[in-house]
Amino acid sequence: MEFIDNVTPLLITYNEIENIERTLAPLGWAHRIVVVDSGSTDGTLDILKKDSRIEVYYRPFDSFAEQCNFGLSKITSEWVLSLDADYELSEPLVAELQTLWPSDAHGGFRARFTYRIYGRSLRGSLYPPRVVLYRVSRGHYENEGHGHRVRISGEVSDLRAPIYHDDRKPLTRWLGSQLKYAQREAVHLIESPSDRLTMVEKIRRMGWPAPILVFFYVLIAKGAILDGIAGWFYAFQRLFAEVLLALELLDRRLSRAPAKKAGAG
Incomplete structure (x- = not known):
């Protein structure tokens, strides 16, 4: 056999x-x-x-x-x-x-x-x-x-x-999946101790830098800019996924933080 x-x-x-x-x-x-x-x-x-x-x-x-x-x-x-x-x-x-x-x-x-x-x-x-x-x-x-x-x-x-x-499901299906992924990933990044996160995960947990960094990393370092429309499609997909994650992280932090009174400070 x-x-x-x-x-x-x-x-x-x-x-x-x-x-x-x-x-x-x-x-x-x-x-x-x-x-x-x-x-x-x-x-x-x-x-x-x-x-x-x-x-x-x-x-x-x-x-x-x-x-x-x-x-x-x-x-x-x-x-x-x-x-x-x-x-x-x-x-x-x-x-x-x-x-x-x-x-x-x-x-x-x-x-x-x-x-x-x-x-x-x-x-x-x-x-x-x-x-x-x-x-x-x-x-x-x-x-x-x-x-x-x-x-x-x-x-x-x-x-x-x-x-x-090669996932060819409709884009609407992909968008819905990314929202669910962002919610689960946000929980993982927030609840995991820092010493158990990789450097990439620590950057993603910060929120704002990741979407910008990922977009240009995919385009330049991974060569997507040379792959024509398919490369741009993939770069925008990854940008959108990271933006969703950043929004999910920011939303969770804002909802837990005490609101400041108007005029305070």
């Missing part, structure tokens, strides 16, 4: 009609695919039902970490490939998985991402590498800020080939 035969893809879905077919297309090698869905109504489930390899489990959404941990409980293979529904394995990555042979010390593998805007690849992005492939027995998810993180027991190595991140 090859290594890839002992890997089960795990997907977390909710109304992913714009993405799901592209995510499933490179998974032809998988014998079984586990999907945790939180109540899709847009046709996502109809697409999933067409593939006999796919097992769909319904779970009301409470957090990404709990959705993923629930999904892990349904995996029977030794290894899991944990994917968001807007990920797409590149051909080189599939080829790499077919020749991969981990040592006993390996707990998982980390993948880097090529960020795409409607199929147009960007030179760079703020999207960090993630552990996506790991032994089921050595992984557990925890909530962190607006997202989640998997904790791995054992050695973690880097995969050479990338995964494409």
Whole structure:
């Protein structure tokens, strides 16, 4: 048995009609695919039902970490490939998985991402590498800020080939998601002790500098200005996301601070 035969893809879905077919297309090698869905109504489930390899489990959404941990409980293979529904394995990555042979010390593998805007690849992005492939027995998810993180027991190595991140859901959906993310991230930044925050998180917690810094960092350092309209779109997305977070932080501080009387001082 090859290594890839002992890997089960795990997907977390909710109304992913714009993405799901592209995510499933490179998974032809998988014998079984586990999907945790939180109540899709847009046709996502109809697409999933067409593939006999796919097992769909319904779970009301409470957090990404709990959705993923629930999904892990349904995996029977030794290894899991944990994917968001807007990920797409590149051909080189599939080829790499077919020749991969981990040592006993390996707990998982980390993948880097090529960020795409409607199929147009960007030179760079703020999207960090993630552990996506790991032994089921050595992984557990925890909530962190607006997202989640998997904790791995054992050695973690880097995969050479990338995964494409290409979310084509409507912009209105993205805007709504960013507001929820900003609310969760604000709680994380405010309640976390300073010594547990990275330098970037400390700057974001200040509020006002982050939107300006992120906008120009994406344009210049990450090369978005050279990516045409897709690059500008991404830069404005990141600017908007940071503005929302800054507003959320300022709103929480203002609402807790005692109001000054007119003429005081």
